[in-house]
Each structure stands twice: as structure tokens, then as C-alpha cells.
Amino acid sequence: MKSTADQKIETLSTRIVIIGLGMVGLSFIEKILEYDTTKKYTITAICEEPFDQLIMKPEQWYQENGVSVLMHQRATKINADVKVIEAVSTQEVNSMSRAVTSVPYDICIIATGSNALLPPLKAVPGLDLPGVYVYRTIDDLNLIIERSKTAKHAAV
Known part of the structure; x- marks a missing residue:
């Protein structure tokens, strides 16, 4: 007490x-x-x-x-x-x-963070392709980590 x-x-x-x-x-x-x-x-x-x-x-x-x-x-x-x-x-x-x-x-x-703002899909060809990620949340990071297990190339 x-x-x-x-x-x-x-x-x-x-x-x-x-x-x-x-x-x-x-x-x-x-x-x-x-x-x-x-x-x-x-x-x-x-x-x-x-x-x-x-x-x-x-x-x-x-x-x-x-x-x-x-x-x-x-x-x-x-x-x-x-x-x-x-x-x-x-x-x-x-x-x-x-x-x-x-x-x-x-x-x-x-201090909740923010959401990543992406340019319009037409402005950046390929932005909507599989394997293109935004990194702002733990879920985003988990997706990137999972994808990296089989990826042969990466760009940041």
C-alpha cells in the first residue's frame, strides 16, 4: 500500500x-x-x-x-x-x-502516424503492380518482409 x-x-x-x-x-x-x-x-x-x-x-x-x-x-x-x-x-x-x-x-x-499519400495510378506507371508497397504501418512492414523472402530484386 x-x-x-x-x-x-x-x-x-x-x-x-x-x-x-x-x-x-x-x-x-x-x-x-x-x-x-x-x-x-x-x-x-x-x-x-x-x-x-x-x-x-x-x-x-x-x-x-x-x-x-x-x-x-x-x-x-x-x-x-x-x-x-x-x-x-x-x-x-x-x-x-x-x-x-x-x-x-x-x-x-x-502520435498515431499517418497514411502514405500515393500519386494517381496514371501518373506513375506500375504503381498498382503486385510487389509495390507503401511503408507506414506494421502491416505494411510485414507484407514487405513476407515478399522479400521470395523476391530476387528490390528498389527503395
Whole structure:
């Protein structure tokens, strides 16, 4: 059980919640950890992917640095009036019974990445051919890795 002093310190800390744990989300966390020498912030990340797909840092790194990570969670609503983010599990099959997690925050960082914009198909011949990929998500990376197992040539 936490002491009263620990509880007071915890309530005085500023809660930062990062939605997304890709390159930008992780870079933000690293900078906060670097500059937050007084441990003013508590950090929580909401992430849809499992740790084994996050090749940038192992699970232990987050634990050692006091970063809470809500894996397999998709942020679905940010209620700025009460400063709460709602997230649902991405693992449950029945969408009607997905548990909703409420995550309070003082500062919300949205680091969900982006979608690659491709030029019109007519502008770049071959853009729609099999084996032509865009790399923005873990799924994109998995497709590229799978294709590389049988490919004889590649261009980036």
C-alpha cells in the first residue's frame, strides 16, 4: 500500500498520455524521460500493436523507465471537457462486448502516424503492380518482409 506522502506526490504529477507508440510517440517519451529529472510526469502510452511488433524498444525498457503501456488498445474518444481518453481492446472478437478503458490525462499527445499519400495510378506507371508497397504501418512492414523472402530484386 502506498504511503500518504507517495499518494500526494503521485497526485501532484502531471499525467501525459500518448496515443500511438510508433517512432514519434517513442521519441516523445525518450525526450520527456531525458528532461524530466524531477519526475514531474507520469507517462502512459496507448498502443494497438503488441510488444513483439514494436521492434524499437523491448517491454522491459518501458518498465525500467516507469512508462505504462496499454497494449492492444485503440483510443476511440478523447473527452477534453473531463480530460479522459476512452480506449477499447483490439483483441476481443465480439465488438459488442469490448471493454472500455478510461484513461485520465493532463496532457494528451496524439502520435498515431499517418497514411502514405500515393500519386494517381496514371501518373506513375506500375504503381498498382503486385510487389509495390507503401511503408507506414506494421502491416505494411510485414507484407514487405513476407515478399522479400521470395523476391530476387528490390528498389527503395
